[in-house]
Amino acid sequence: MAGVPRNTKQKQAVYDALCRLDHPTATEVYEYVRSAHPTLSRGTVFRVLGGFAAEGRVRRVTLEGSDARFDHTLAPHAHGRCRLCGRVTDIFLPDYASIARGAICGGFQIEECDVEFSGICSECNKKQMREDAKEE
Ligand SMILES: [Zn+2]
């Protein structure tokens, strides 16, 4: 590809991986990108991700007991983590956006928020319902 600098292509590959994977960790992004770009090093992928987060192109999400994950959805939202399969789901709550964007609650100025709910994802819910149906 003439005219496209090498590091632009690398950045594009990392960004594409982020969009395809669901809230991946840096390692998951690296493993995904590596299949198509074997020459890309782990260090480069981590650096590109860190750069995206610093530029505000992606959001770094910290969930309890897990490596940092990367999210390409920038609209304020909370996360739900499935206690059965570990899947992370975006949860859009009414009022969340205005709170996350700097509300003052009880005199406290909110600057950032990472809200995590724990529960059962839609897939596991469906599976459970199928199993319940079988038992009857
Ligand atoms: Zn699940």
Ligand SMILES: [Zn+2]
């Ligand atoms: Zn998300």
